[in-house]
Amino acid sequence: MVGLRTSLQRDKEMDEKIIAGALFELVRLTATELPEDVKAALVAGRQKEAAGSNAEFILSAFLKNIEMARERRVPLCQDTGAPAFYISHPPHLSRRFLKGLCEEALVRATAGQYLRPNAVDAVSGKNSGNNVGQGFPPIYFTEWDDPALEVLLMLKGGGSENVGSQYSLPCDALNAGRDLEGVRIVVLDALRRAEGKGCPPGILGICIGGDRGSGYAESKRQLLRRLADVNPDPLLATLENRLLEEGNSLGIGPLGLGGNTTLLGVKIGALHRVPACYFVTITYMCWEHRRRAMRIEPDGTYRVTC
Amino acid sequence: MIELATPLSEEQIRSLHAGDRVVLSGIAVTGRDAAHKYLVETLIEGPRPLPPADKKIYEELESILRGGAIYHSGPIVRAEGGTWSFVSAGPTTSIRDEIYQDKVIAAFGVRVVIGKGGMGARTLAACKKYGAVYLHAIGGAGVYDAASVSDVIEVFMAEEFGLPEAFWKIRFHQFPGIVTMDAHGKSLHDDLAGSFDKRLTELIRGRDR
Numbered sequence: 001m002v003g004l005r006t007s008l009q010r011d012k013e014m015d016e017k018i019i020a021g022a023l024f025e026l027v028r029l030t031a032t033e034l035p036e037d038v039k040a041a042l043v044a045g046r047q048k049e050a051a052g053s054n055a056e057f058i059l060s061a062f063l064k065n066i067e068m069a070r071e072r073r074v075p076l077c078q079d080t081g082a083p084a085f086y087i088s089h090p091p092h093l094s095r096r097f098l099k100g101l102c103e104e105a106l107v108r109a110t111a112g113q114y115l116r117p118n119a120v121d122a123v124s125g126k127n128s129g130n131n132v133g134q135g136f137p138p139i140y141f142t143e144w145d146d147p148a149l150e151v152l153l154m155l156k157g158g159g160s161e162n163v164g165s166q167y168s169l170p171c172d173a174l175n176a177g178r179d180l181e182g183v184r185i186v187v188l189d190a191l192r193r194a195e196g197k198g199c200p201p202g203i204l205g206i207c208i209g210g211d212r213g214s215g216y217a218e219s220k221r222q223l224l225r226r227l228a229d230v231n232p233d234p235l236l237a238t239l240e241n242r243l244l245e246e247g248n249s250l251g252i253g254p255l256g257l258g259g260n261t262t263l264l265g266v267k268i269g270a271l272h273r274v275p276a277c278y279f280v281t282i283t284y285m286c287w288e289h290r291r292r293a294m295r296i297e298p299d300g301t302y303r304v305t306c
Numbered sequence: 307m308i309e310l311a312t313p314l315s316e317e318q319i320r321s322l323h324a325g326d327r328v329v330l331s332g333i334a335v336t337g338r339d340a341a342h343k344y345l346v347e348t349l350i351e352g353p354r355p356l357p358p359a360d361k362k363i364y365e366e367l368e369s370i371l372r373g374g375a376i377y378h379s380g381p382i383v384r385a386e387g388g389t390w391s392f393v394s395a396g397p398t399t400s401i402r403d404e405i406y407q408d409k410v411i412a413a414f415g416v417r418v419v420i421g422k423g424g425m426g427a428r429t430l431a432a433c434k435k436y437g438a439v440y441l442h443a444i445g446g447a448g449v450y451d452a453a454s455v456s457d458v459i460e461v462f463m464a465e466e467f468g469l470p471e472a473f474w475k476i477r478f479h480q481f482p483g484i485v486t487m488d489a490h491g492k493s494l495h496d497d498l499a500g501s502f503d504k505r506l507t508e509l510i511r512g513r514d515r
Contacts (some may be wrong), residue, residue, distance in 0.1 A: 057327070074382075078395050120468075
């Protein structure tokens, strides 16, 4: 057994080859196969819709799409989204090295049509053609003591990203104060405003607190949690369940055309804030929640963990 | 399930109602953000005479759109052995084209606007005035939707707009969707919005727990 560490010292090329192969497979898998928990939630949603309804028709089409994409090994949605990597790595692995490999995986996946070229120069409007650009993709690193490397990838479409929002409490218009009741109100308001535009049934990632930037980052990070994951904070766990139930009672339904399935999950995190600010940030994920994780062991083997 | 094929007459369109499920066949063209901006600012409202290159595109598009369909989609396209095909091609959010769509319907005689999320009052008014409908496709289901695109015939403005934003001339074979805005001034989106608001108010104001 050759550890990543020793192999890195002895034979960098071998390491590079293993990690590059794993990352490419991660991108391909994320774009083409939905995680099992999301698929199961869609199946459960369909059971709650009236026979012959538009909601049932749409959810059936979604499930068919999932099967077709998997069988044909092609992207679930033409909008393969903005990629974001979340990497946990042992201390000795260079972040620059890993960043280069993430970019390389995107370039390869784009050439293989697993990704649509989605990185557009914000000033000139020119598409880079390979999914790499300024700040694209964002990569979030965490150093850990585990000898393995874990990479989570999220592909998030633009339609759902457009309906994310941030509230500064108190919010007069909604009579929402600086407490969990205020949070509940603004989240329901955000969900109502998103209606069909974010491709429901959606998953809400929410951050209470933080600053304007960290709030958005944390709300998105919440989407990495599995749907069945229970919040360790009992207050937030209760709020998650309540919002899930109340959100579904809005009747927005699949694609906003009415129905009982508006949300597949609600995930809430909290960050310390300064006394003057109380932000609630909501990131909306579409029904096609493309998040996958790959764990690369020191011996060079790797497996999908989510 | 109602079966439709382009070119469509005004009468056929006016027989449709919000809530109808249809499958659409025949020639159509994709067009999203950059395409709509170009359609209006250059082809419809640009200085005359149009430069020859634009005039040619105008004529090509008019032949597709008169009685035809425009699909808000930015596909993933594969080129194999000299022919194109759509790999994944679901609808994109239509409301971004709201400021252009009514003008495009008026100038080109479009009968079917295909997308997701619905559109606003301007488009609804144009649907009523000129005889057009908004067909809501299955959002996110890119492979399922692409399976109803039987031919990719030609592409315009691929260099200028990039592949996702280009005009792709395609042939649909039984492309599925739900009419959510009809030519009688009815919008399923507007109707549903009222019920969403009502429930939201109950949840917020009622604090009924």
